[in-house]
Amino acid sequence: MIGLTVLGSTGSIGISTLDVVARHPDRYRIVALTANRDVDGLYRQCLQFRPDYAVMAHRDAALSLEQRLKEAGSSINVLAGVEGLEHVASISDAHYVMAAIVGAAGLLPTLAAARAGKRVLLANKEALVVAGELFMQAVEQGGAEILPIDSEHNAVFQCMPADFSHGLDQVGVSRILLTASGGPFRTLSLDQLQDVTPDQACAHPNWDMGRKISVDSATMMNKGLEVIEACWLFHTTPDRIKVVLHPQSVIHSMVAYTDGSVLAQLGNPDMRTPIAHALAWPERIESGVAPLDLFDVARLDFEPPSLERFACLRLAYEAIEAGGTSPAILNAANEMAVDAFLSGKLRFTDIPGVIGSVLDTLPGEHGADLDTLLAIDESARRRAEQLIRNRV
Numbered sequence: 001m002i003g004l005t006v007l008g009s010t011g012s013i014g015i016s017t018l019d020v021v022a023r024h025p026d027r028y029r030i031v032a033l034t035a036n037r038d039v040d041g042l043y044r045q046c047l048q049f050r051p052d053y054a055v056m057a058h059r060d061a062a063l064s065l066e067q068r069l070k071e072a073g074s075s076i077n078v079l080a081g082v083e084g085l086e087h088v089a090s091i092s093d094a095h096y097v098m099a100a101i102v103g104a105a106g107l108l109p110t111l112a113a114a115r116a117g118k119r120v121l122l123a124n125k126e127a128l129v130v131a132g133e134l135f136m137q138a139v140e141q142g143g144a145e146i147l148p149i150d151s152e153h154n155a156v157f158q159c160m161p162a163d164f165s166h167g168l169d170q171v172g173v174s175r176i177l178l179t180a181s182g183g184p185f186r187t188l189s190l191d192q193l194q195d196v197t198p199d200q201a202c203a204h205p206n207w208d209m210g211r212k213i214s215v216d217s218a219t220m221m222n223k224g225l226e227v228i229e230a231c232w233l234f235h236t237t238p239d240r241i242k243v244v245l246h247p248q249s250v251i252h253s254m255v256a257y258t259d260g261s262v263l264a265q266l267g268n269p270d271m272r273t274p275i276a277h278a279l280a281w282p283e284r285i286e287s288g289v290a291p292l293d294l295f296d297v298a299r300l301d302f303e304p305p306s307l308e309r310f311a312c313l314r315l316a317y318e319a320i321e322a323g324g325t326s327p328a329i330l331n332a333a334n335e336m337a338v339d340a341f342l343s344g345k346l347r348f349t350d351i352p353g354v355i356g357s358v359l360d361t362l363p364g365e366h367g368a369d370l371d372t373l374l375a376i377d378e379s380a381r382r383r384a385e386q387l388i389r390n391r392v
Contacts, residue, residue: 001029003093004279005053007085007109008100009033010041012210013123013149016271017098018045020279020287028279032088034101034109037061043068046076052093053077055084057105085109090116096279099124100149102212103335104377107131111370114138114146121278123149125225130328131373132232146233147278152178152226153233154274155252155265160234168236176234177254177262178226179246180305183218186247190309196348198341215338216312219351220305224316228327231320238320243313245303250292268292311352319359325376326364332380333358340388350391358383 004021008014014033021028032053035042039061046054046069054069054076056062062080069076079087089097089109097113098121099106106124111131113120115138122128127135139146148154156178161171168174184203185193202214216222220243227241244254252274254264267273268289276287307314312334319330337354340346346354358380368376 002027002095003031004028004096004098005032005034005088005091005094005113006030006098006100007034007089007106007113007124008036008098008102009045010035010038011100011102013100013271013275014098017100017121017275017279018049020272020276020285021049023286023288027285031091031094034085034088035061036101036105039064039068043072046074047072050074051076053079053084053088053091055079055088057081057085082108086112089113089118095119096121098149098275099127102210104130104332111135111138114144115142117143119145119147121147121149121275122153125150125229126331128229128232129225129331130377131370132228132327134370134373136232147281148229148233149271149274149278150226150229151269151271151274152180152253153230154277155179156230156234156255158265158277159253159255159263165235168234168240172258173255174258175240175242175256176230176236177256178223178230178241178243179249179251179253180220180223180243181217181247181249182245182305183220185218186245193309194347194349198344201341201348211342212335212338215341215351216334218348219312219338220310221312221316221334221338221351221355223305223310224313224319225331227313227316228320238317243305245305247301248297248299250297250300266292312355315352315355315359319364322364324364324366325368325373326359328373328377329359329362329364329380330355332377333384336381336384336388346388346391354384354387354391357387 006014030049030051033051034055036057059080066078089112096119099110100123104126107126110124110127201218202211204214249269251264256262270289272287273289319326333355337351
Protein backbone atom coordinates (compact mmCIF):
# COMPACT_ATOMS: atom_id res chain seq x y z
CA MET A 1 0.00 0.00 0.00
CA ILE A 2 1.24 3.45 -0.92
CA GLY A 3 0.86 6.00 1.87
CA LEU A 4 -0.36 9.43 0.75
CA THR A 5 -0.50 12.81 2.46
CA VAL A 6 -2.85 15.33 0.84
CA LEU A 7 -1.91 18.92 1.61
CA GLY A 8 -5.01 21.01 0.96
CA SER A 9 -7.48 18.13 0.84
CA THR A 10 -10.66 20.25 0.97
CA GLY A 11 -9.72 22.32 -2.11
CA SER A 12 -10.62 21.36 -5.66
CA ILE A 13 -7.35 19.47 -6.30
CA GLY A 14 -7.55 17.72 -2.95
CA ILE A 15 -11.14 16.62 -3.54
CA SER A 16 -10.25 15.30 -7.00
CA THR A 17 -7.27 13.45 -5.54
CA LEU A 18 -9.44 11.71 -2.98
CA ASP A 19 -11.92 10.81 -5.70
CA VAL A 20 -9.16 9.01 -7.63
CA VAL A 21 -7.81 7.37 -4.46
CA ALA A 22 -11.28 6.09 -3.53
CA ARG A 23 -11.35 4.17 -6.82
CA HIS A 24 -8.21 2.25 -5.82
CA PRO A 25 -8.58 1.27 -2.13
CA ASP A 26 -6.21 -1.68 -2.59
CA ARG A 27 -3.44 0.60 -3.86
CA TYR A 28 -3.42 3.79 -1.73
CA ARG A 29 -3.82 4.57 1.96
CA ILE A 30 -4.41 8.09 3.24
CA VAL A 31 -1.86 8.95 5.93
CA ALA A 32 -2.77 12.61 6.47
CA LEU A 33 -5.27 15.20 5.32
CA THR A 34 -4.90 18.95 5.81
CA ALA A 35 -7.03 22.06 5.41
CA ASN A 36 -6.94 25.77 6.17
CA ARG A 37 -10.17 26.56 8.06
CA ASP A 38 -12.74 24.18 6.52
CA VAL A 39 -13.50 22.13 9.64
CA ASP A 40 -16.70 20.66 8.21
CA GLY A 41 -15.02 19.52 5.00
CA LEU A 42 -12.02 17.96 6.72
CA TYR A 43 -14.25 16.31 9.32
CA ARG A 44 -16.24 14.55 6.59
CA GLN A 45 -13.07 13.47 4.80
CA CYS A 46 -11.60 12.12 8.04
CA LEU A 47 -14.65 9.96 8.66
CA GLN A 48 -14.48 8.58 5.11
CA PHE A 49 -10.74 8.00 4.69
CA ARG A 50 -9.64 7.54 8.34
CA PRO A 51 -6.14 9.06 8.08
CA ASP A 52 -3.59 8.81 10.87
CA TYR A 53 -3.30 12.60 11.00
CA ALA A 54 -5.47 15.63 10.29
CA VAL A 55 -3.95 19.11 10.21
CA MET A 56 -5.62 22.51 10.29
CA ALA A 57 -3.52 25.55 9.41
CA HIS A 58 -5.17 27.52 12.22
CA ARG A 59 -5.11 26.37 15.84
CA ASP A 60 -8.69 27.36 16.66
CA ALA A 61 -9.92 25.29 13.72
CA ALA A 62 -7.76 22.37 14.86
CA LEU A 63 -9.29 22.45 18.33
CA SER A 64 -12.78 22.43 16.83
CA LEU A 65 -11.94 19.50 14.55
CA GLU A 66 -10.32 17.55 17.38
CA GLN A 67 -13.42 17.94 19.55
CA ARG A 68 -15.78 16.80 16.78
CA LEU A 69 -13.63 13.78 15.93
CA LYS A 70 -13.50 12.75 19.60
CA GLU A 71 -17.27 13.00 19.82
CA ALA A 72 -17.48 10.73 16.76
CA GLY A 73 -15.23 8.17 18.47
CA SER A 74 -12.25 8.82 16.21
CA SER A 75 -8.65 8.60 17.42
CA ILE A 76 -7.16 10.59 14.52
CA ASN A 77 -4.22 12.71 15.67
CA VAL A 78 -5.04 16.39 15.04
CA LEU A 79 -2.18 18.84 14.52
CA ALA A 80 -2.06 22.57 13.78
CA GLY A 81 0.00 25.20 12.04
CA VAL A 82 3.06 25.09 9.80
CA GLU A 83 4.78 22.61 12.11
CA GLY A 84 1.92 20.17 11.71
CA LEU A 85 1.90 20.60 7.93
CA GLU A 86 5.65 20.03 7.69
CA HIS A 87 5.38 16.95 9.92
CA VAL A 88 2.78 15.16 7.78
CA ALA A 89 4.62 16.19 4.59
CA SER A 90 7.79 14.45 5.76
CA ILE A 91 6.49 11.56 7.89
CA SER A 92 7.93 8.17 6.91
CA ASP A 93 4.53 6.51 6.33
CA ALA A 94 3.73 9.02 3.56
CA HIS A 95 5.47 7.81 0.42
CA TYR A 96 3.70 10.35 -1.80
CA VAL A 97 2.67 13.93 -0.97
CA MET A 98 0.02 15.82 -2.93
CA ALA A 99 1.08 19.47 -2.58
CA ALA A 100 -2.19 21.27 -3.27
CA ILE A 101 -2.21 24.15 -0.79
CA VAL A 102 -2.95 27.32 -2.78
CA GLY A 103 -0.62 30.27 -2.34
CA ALA A 104 2.64 30.90 -0.49
CA ALA A 105 1.25 29.05 2.55
CA GLY A 106 2.07 25.80 0.75
CA LEU A 107 5.76 26.61 0.31
CA LEU A 108 7.18 25.31 3.61
CA PRO A 109 5.37 21.94 3.73
CA THR A 110 6.17 21.33 0.05
CA LEU A 111 9.84 22.04 0.76
CA ALA A 112 9.65 19.63 3.71
CA ALA A 113 8.33 16.89 1.42
CA ALA A 114 11.15 17.48 -1.08
CA ARG A 115 13.81 17.39 1.63
CA ALA A 116 12.34 14.13 2.91
CA GLY A 117 12.71 12.51 -0.51
CA LYS A 118 9.02 12.01 -1.25
CA ARG A 119 7.29 11.66 -4.58
CA VAL A 120 5.85 15.17 -4.65
CA LEU A 121 2.71 15.57 -6.73
CA LEU A 122 3.19 19.27 -7.32
CA ALA A 123 0.06 21.38 -7.63
CA ASN A 124 1.38 24.26 -5.51
CA LYS A 125 2.84 26.84 -7.89
CA GLU A 126 4.61 28.88 -5.25
CA ALA A 127 7.24 26.24 -4.43
CA LEU A 128 8.78 26.96 -7.83
CA VAL A 129 7.61 30.54 -8.42
CA VAL A 130 8.74 31.88 -5.04
CA ALA A 131 11.65 29.55 -4.30
CA GLY A 132 12.50 27.73 -7.51
CA GLU A 133 16.25 27.48 -6.95
CA LEU A 134 15.92 26.45 -3.30
CA PHE A 135 13.18 23.95 -4.10
CA MET A 136 15.12 22.25 -6.89
CA GLN A 137 18.15 22.06 -4.58
CA ALA A 138 15.97 20.38 -1.95
CA VAL A 139 14.69 17.91 -4.56
CA GLU A 140 18.23 16.99 -5.58
CA GLN A 141 19.62 16.77 -2.04
CA GLY A 142 16.63 14.84 -0.68
CA GLY A 143 16.34 12.51 -3.66
CA ALA A 144 12.72 13.53 -4.19
CA GLU A 145 10.70 12.85 -7.33
CA ILE A 146 8.58 15.64 -8.82
CA LEU A 147 5.45 14.82 -10.80
CA PRO A 148 3.64 17.96 -12.03
CA ILE A 149 -0.13 18.14 -11.47
CA ASP A 150 -1.02 21.31 -13.39
CA SER A 151 -2.69 19.99 -16.51
CA GLU A 152 -0.26 21.90 -18.72
CA HIS A 153 2.94 20.78 -17.01
CA ASN A 154 1.65 17.25 -16.70
CA ALA A 155 0.94 17.27 -20.44
CA VAL A 156 4.46 18.52 -21.17
CA PHE A 157 5.87 15.83 -18.88
CA GLN A 158 3.94 13.16 -20.78
CA CYS A 159 5.26 14.48 -24.13
CA MET A 160 8.89 14.81 -23.03
CA PRO A 161 11.53 12.11 -23.47
CA ALA A 162 12.46 10.38 -20.21
CA ASP A 163 15.93 11.94 -20.10
CA PHE A 164 14.87 15.59 -20.57
CA SER A 165 16.80 16.59 -17.44
CA HIS A 166 20.00 16.26 -19.50
CA GLY A 167 18.94 19.44 -21.34
CA LEU A 168 16.39 20.11 -24.06
CA ASP A 169 19.04 20.45 -26.75
CA GLN A 170 20.42 17.04 -25.84
CA VAL A 171 17.03 15.35 -26.35
CA GLY A 172 16.00 17.21 -29.52
CA VAL A 173 13.35 19.49 -27.97
CA SER A 174 13.11 22.92 -29.58
CA ARG A 175 10.36 24.50 -27.45
CA ILE A 176 7.45 23.99 -25.10
CA LEU A 177 3.96 25.15 -26.10
CA LEU A 178 1.78 25.91 -23.07
CA THR A 179 -1.89 26.08 -23.97
CA ALA A 180 -4.31 28.47 -22.26
CA SER A 181 -8.07 28.77 -22.57
CA GLY A 182 -7.96 32.55 -22.33
CA GLY A 183 -10.48 32.43 -19.49
CA PRO A 184 -13.98 33.92 -19.51
CA PHE A 185 -12.97 37.31 -20.95
CA ARG A 186 -10.94 36.25 -24.00
CA THR A 187 -13.29 38.04 -26.42
CA LEU A 188 -14.57 40.82 -24.14
CA SER A 189 -13.65 44.38 -25.17
CA LEU A 190 -11.01 46.12 -23.06
CA ASP A 191 -13.60 48.75 -22.01
CA GLN A 192 -15.95 46.04 -20.72
CA LEU A 193 -13.20 44.50 -18.58
CA GLN A 194 -13.30 47.45 -16.17
CA ASP A 195 -16.73 46.46 -14.87
CA VAL A 196 -16.43 42.68 -14.54
CA THR A 197 -17.40 41.19 -11.18
CA PRO A 198 -15.66 38.51 -9.11
CA ASP A 199 -18.42 36.03 -9.93
CA GLN A 200 -17.94 36.65 -13.64
CA ALA A 201 -14.17 36.22 -13.31
CA CYS A 202 -14.64 32.94 -11.43
CA ALA A 203 -17.00 31.47 -14.05
CA HIS A 204 -14.33 29.64 -16.05
CA PRO A 205 -15.71 28.24 -19.31
CA ASN A 206 -13.94 24.87 -19.07
CA TRP A 207 -12.41 24.18 -15.65
CA ASP A 208 -13.89 23.92 -12.15
CA MET A 209 -11.31 25.67 -9.95
CA GLY A 210 -11.03 27.68 -6.74
CA ARG A 211 -11.78 31.40 -6.86
CA LYS A 212 -8.19 32.63 -6.65
CA ILE A 213 -6.98 30.35 -9.43
CA SER A 214 -10.03 31.23 -11.52
CA VAL A 215 -9.18 34.94 -11.33
CA ASP A 216 -5.57 34.12 -12.21
CA SER A 217 -6.88 32.30 -15.27
CA ALA A 218 -8.98 35.31 -16.25
CA THR A 219 -5.95 37.64 -16.03
CA MET A 220 -3.65 34.91 -17.41
CA MET A 221 -1.34 35.36 -14.44
CA ASN A 222 -1.96 31.66 -13.97
CA LYS A 223 -0.24 31.05 -17.31
CA GLY A 224 2.55 33.44 -16.43
CA LEU A 225 3.23 31.53 -13.22
CA GLU A 226 3.18 28.31 -15.25
CA VAL A 227 5.88 29.72 -17.55
CA ILE A 228 8.06 30.33 -14.48
CA GLU A 229 7.34 26.82 -13.18
CA ALA A 230 8.11 25.25 -16.55
CA CYS A 231 11.54 26.87 -16.60
CA TRP A 232 12.43 25.02 -13.40
CA LEU A 233 10.61 21.76 -14.10
CA PHE A 234 12.05 21.29 -17.58
CA HIS A 235 15.44 22.97 -17.14
CA THR A 236 14.89 25.64 -19.75
CA THR A 237 14.61 29.39 -20.32
CA PRO A 238 11.50 31.54 -20.92
CA ASP A 239 12.41 32.23 -24.55
CA ARG A 240 11.78 28.54 -25.29
CA ILE A 241 8.28 28.56 -23.80
CA LYS A 242 5.43 29.87 -25.94
CA VAL A 243 1.88 30.44 -24.70
CA VAL A 244 -0.88 29.46 -27.14
CA LEU A 245 -4.55 30.35 -26.64
CA HIS A 246 -6.67 27.25 -27.18
CA PRO A 247 -10.25 27.94 -26.01
CA GLN A 248 -11.46 24.31 -26.13
CA SER A 249 -8.92 23.20 -23.45
CA VAL A 250 -8.65 19.80 -25.14
CA ILE A 251 -4.93 19.95 -25.93
CA HIS A 252 -3.36 20.55 -22.53
CA SER A 253 0.09 21.40 -23.89
CA MET A 254 2.59 20.42 -26.55
CA VAL A 255 6.31 19.80 -27.05
CA ALA A 256 7.98 20.74 -30.35
CA TYR A 257 11.03 18.80 -31.53
CA THR A 258 13.89 19.81 -33.78
CA ASP A 259 12.81 17.32 -36.46
CA GLY A 260 9.51 19.18 -36.93
CA SER A 261 7.39 16.85 -34.79
CA VAL A 262 4.96 18.31 -32.25
CA LEU A 263 3.65 15.96 -29.56
CA ALA A 264 0.44 16.90 -27.77
CA GLN A 265 -1.48 15.46 -24.82
CA LEU A 266 -5.27 15.60 -25.22
CA GLY A 267 -8.11 14.86 -22.86
CA ASN A 268 -11.29 16.18 -21.34
CA PRO A 269 -10.67 19.15 -18.99
CA ASP A 270 -10.73 17.22 -15.71
CA MET A 271 -7.93 17.39 -13.12
CA ARG A 272 -8.38 13.74 -12.21
CA THR A 273 -6.43 12.81 -15.37
CA PRO A 274 -3.10 14.43 -14.35
CA ILE A 275 -3.69 13.36 -10.74
CA ALA A 276 -4.14 9.72 -11.72
CA HIS A 277 -1.13 9.94 -14.02
CA ALA A 278 1.11 11.26 -11.25
CA LEU A 279 -0.21 8.84 -8.63
CA ALA A 280 0.47 5.77 -10.77
CA TRP A 281 3.39 6.85 -13.01
CA PRO A 282 4.87 5.08 -14.91
CA GLU A 283 1.71 2.93 -14.86
CA ARG A 284 -1.78 4.06 -15.86
CA ILE A 285 -4.88 3.70 -13.69
CA GLU A 286 -8.57 4.49 -14.07
CA SER A 287 -9.35 8.09 -13.07
CA GLY A 288 -13.11 8.39 -13.46
CA VAL A 289 -12.71 10.82 -16.39
CA ALA A 290 -14.95 10.27 -19.41
CA PRO A 291 -13.14 9.33 -22.65
CA LEU A 292 -12.47 12.18 -25.05
CA ASP A 293 -14.87 12.19 -28.01
CA LEU A 294 -13.08 13.94 -30.87
CA PHE A 295 -16.24 13.97 -32.97
CA ASP A 296 -17.98 15.87 -30.21
CA VAL A 297 -15.07 18.34 -29.99
CA ALA A 298 -15.15 18.75 -33.79
CA ARG A 299 -12.62 21.61 -33.95
CA LEU A 300 -9.47 22.89 -32.26
CA ASP A 301 -8.65 26.61 -32.40
CA PHE A 302 -5.37 28.40 -31.64
CA GLU A 303 -4.37 32.05 -31.42
CA PRO A 304 -1.58 34.14 -29.84
CA PRO A 305 -2.32 35.95 -26.57
CA SER A 306 -2.50 39.74 -26.54
CA LEU A 307 -0.06 41.16 -23.98
CA GLU A 308 -2.17 44.33 -23.88
CA ARG A 309 -5.25 42.39 -22.80
CA PHE A 310 -3.25 40.01 -20.61
CA ALA A 311 -0.73 42.36 -19.00
CA CYS A 312 -0.18 39.90 -16.14
CA LEU A 313 1.35 37.42 -18.60
CA ARG A 314 3.79 40.10 -19.76
CA LEU A 315 4.71 40.89 -16.14
CA ALA A 316 5.41 37.22 -15.44
CA TYR A 317 7.76 36.96 -18.43
CA GLU A 318 9.56 40.11 -17.24
CA ALA A 319 9.89 38.70 -13.71
CA ILE A 320 11.43 35.40 -14.79
CA GLU A 321 13.79 37.26 -17.15
CA ALA A 322 14.88 39.46 -14.22
CA GLY A 323 15.31 36.34 -12.07
CA GLY A 324 16.30 36.31 -8.41
CA THR A 325 13.45 37.30 -6.12
CA SER A 326 11.41 39.04 -8.82
CA PRO A 327 9.05 36.05 -9.30
CA ALA A 328 8.45 35.97 -5.52
CA ILE A 329 7.56 39.67 -5.58
CA LEU A 330 5.27 39.10 -8.57
CA ASN A 331 3.47 36.25 -6.80
CA ALA A 332 2.99 38.09 -3.51
CA ALA A 333 1.66 41.22 -5.20
CA ASN A 334 -0.68 39.14 -7.32
CA GLU A 335 -2.11 37.30 -4.31
CA MET A 336 -2.87 40.61 -2.59
CA ALA A 337 -4.38 42.17 -5.72
CA VAL A 338 -6.58 39.15 -6.46
CA ASP A 339 -7.78 39.02 -2.86
CA ALA A 340 -8.65 42.73 -3.03
CA PHE A 341 -10.56 42.18 -6.28
CA LEU A 342 -12.50 39.25 -4.81
CA SER A 343 -13.32 41.42 -1.78
CA GLY A 344 -14.65 44.22 -3.95
CA LYS A 345 -11.76 46.58 -3.11
CA LEU A 346 -10.12 46.64 -6.53
CA ARG A 347 -11.23 46.68 -10.16
CA PHE A 348 -10.30 43.70 -12.29
CA THR A 349 -8.31 45.97 -14.61
CA ASP A 350 -6.32 47.37 -11.67
CA ILE A 351 -4.77 44.00 -10.81
CA PRO A 352 -1.80 44.26 -13.23
CA GLY A 353 -1.26 47.91 -12.25
CA VAL A 354 -0.75 46.97 -8.60
CA ILE A 355 1.58 44.10 -9.50
CA GLY A 356 3.64 46.23 -11.89
CA SER A 357 4.01 49.02 -9.32
CA VAL A 358 5.24 46.60 -6.65
CA LEU A 359 7.78 45.12 -9.08
CA ASP A 360 8.98 48.63 -9.96
CA THR A 361 9.44 49.72 -6.34
CA LEU A 362 11.00 46.58 -4.82
CA PRO A 363 14.39 45.59 -6.24
CA GLY A 364 14.92 41.92 -6.99
CA GLU A 365 17.78 40.12 -5.24
CA HIS A 366 19.86 37.16 -6.37
CA GLY A 367 21.07 34.28 -4.20
CA ALA A 368 18.43 34.82 -1.51
CA ASP A 369 18.03 32.19 1.22
CA LEU A 370 14.63 31.05 2.52
CA ASP A 371 14.43 33.65 5.30
CA THR A 372 15.22 36.42 2.81
CA LEU A 373 12.59 35.11 0.39
CA LEU A 374 9.95 35.07 3.12
CA ALA A 375 10.91 38.60 4.18
CA ILE A 376 10.69 39.82 0.59
CA ASP A 377 7.32 38.10 0.23
CA GLU A 378 6.07 40.03 3.28
CA SER A 379 7.49 43.33 2.01
CA ALA A 380 5.78 42.85 -1.35
CA ARG A 381 2.47 42.16 0.38
CA ARG A 382 2.74 45.30 2.51
CA ARG A 383 3.59 47.43 -0.53
CA ALA A 384 0.68 45.94 -2.50
CA GLU A 385 -1.68 46.62 0.41
CA GLN A 386 -0.60 50.28 0.47
CA LEU A 387 -1.20 50.64 -3.25
CA ILE A 388 -4.62 48.99 -2.98
CA ARG A 389 -5.67 51.33 -0.17
CA ASN A 390 -4.63 54.32 -2.27
CA ARG A 391 -6.84 53.11 -5.15
CA VAL A 392 -9.96 52.59 -3.06
